[in-house]
Amino acid sequence: MDNSLHILSPTNKAESRQSRREFLRNALALSVIAASCGPSTVLAKVLPDDVIEKGASLTGIYTLRFSEFTALRSVNGSIRLDIPNAPRSLGRIVVSRIAQNEFSALSEMCTHSGCVIEPFQNGRFNCFCHGSVFNARGAVVNGPANRPLPSFATTYRAGDDFVQIDIPGLVTSSVLGDSQVSFSLGQNYPNPASGQTTIEYNVEKQSMVTISLLSILGKEISELVKKEHEPGVHRITTDVSSLSRGVYLYRMETSAGFTQTRKLTVI
Numbered sequence: 001m002d003n004s005l006h007i008l009s010p011t012n013k014a015e016s017r018q019s020r021r022e023f024l025r026n027a028l029a030l031s032v033i034a035a036s037c038g039p040s041t042v043l044a045k046v047l048p049d050d051v052i053e054k055g056a057s058l059t060g061i062y063t064l065r066f067s068e069f070t071a072l073r074s075v076n077g078s079i080r081l082d083i084p085n086a087p088r089s090l091g092r093i094v095v096s097r098i099a100q101n102e103f104s105a106l107s108e109m110c111t112h113s114g115c116v117i118e119p120f121q122n123g124r125f126n127c128f129c130h131g132s133v134f135n136a137r138g139a140v141v142n143g144p145a146n147r148p149l150p151s152f153a154t155t156y157r158a159g160d161d162f163v164q165i166d167i168p169g170l171v172t173s174s175v176l177g178d179s180q181v182s183f184s185l186g187q188n189y190p191n192p193a194s195g196q197t198t199i200e201y202n203v204e205k206q207s208m209v210t211i212s213l214l215s216i217l218g219k220e221i222s223e224l225v226k227k228e229h230e231p232g233v234h235r236i237t238t239d240v241s242s243l244s245r246g247v248y249l250y251r252m253e254t255s256a257g258f259t260q261t262r263k264l265t266v267i
């Protein structure tokens with residue numbers, strides 16, 4: 001962990017706590033992306049109203065005002081929240097107005113095998129990879145998924161012009177510069193993809209990172225990344241529109257000996 005975060009002299013402790021709190025708050029800022037837009041269309045940053053430290057994890061309560069997030073004014077309106085440094089298995093959080101006075105906040109990652117669910121429509125979320133369907137609260141309507149989508153508490157009182165989302169313990173102190181970010185390769189989004197798709201990956205320590213696109217039989221098609229990386233979270237966006245429809249693989253390898261492979265579907 002960044003040592004400077006722990007140096008609190010008795011005389012300036014309150015001041016330091018304040019700046020640390022501000023630092024945490026900014027570190028937890030969410031990017032808000034319209035559900036109907038591409039994955040890189042960031043509309044705004046949302047800061048948590050407050051940050052509570054619980055051991056190594058942090059809790060943030062986020063306020064989404066309808067004046068800024070107009071999609072949430074209407075029933076069936078939906079946005080996606082991008083949480084930097086959250087576990088890759090979570091993806092973004094889909095916040096939807098599922099009834100006049102009711103909201104849901106769900107992980108966008110299908111619990112069957114990690115594809116990104118489609119936008120909220122007709123009270124449901126479809127996953128086109130293998131046909132799973134979830135209801136507005138994330139419960140399974142049709143398999144093969146057999147677990148609900150991870151969900152987060154929302155607070156809304158009739159007449160309010162905002163909704164609050166409580167996101168507990170998603171972000172650990174690694175966001176603050178802790179060098180304990182482990183190597184990992186995230187699921188590309190959107191997936192399936194027909195145009196641009198983004199792959200996020202974590203680098204634990206400085207190393208050469210190679211990410212290759214492979215056929216389903218493991219034959220290399222192209223090299224997406226090959227360079228020395230600093231520790232941290234990295235992203236690569238690639239265009240798959242020239243590829244034939246089908247299932248592909250992408251593999252991350254590092255000079256530190258880490259290897260991980262995931263599937264990517266082109267439609």
Ligand code: FES
Nearest residue numbers: 110112113127130
């Ligand atoms: S990944 Fe969603 S149905 Fe298989």
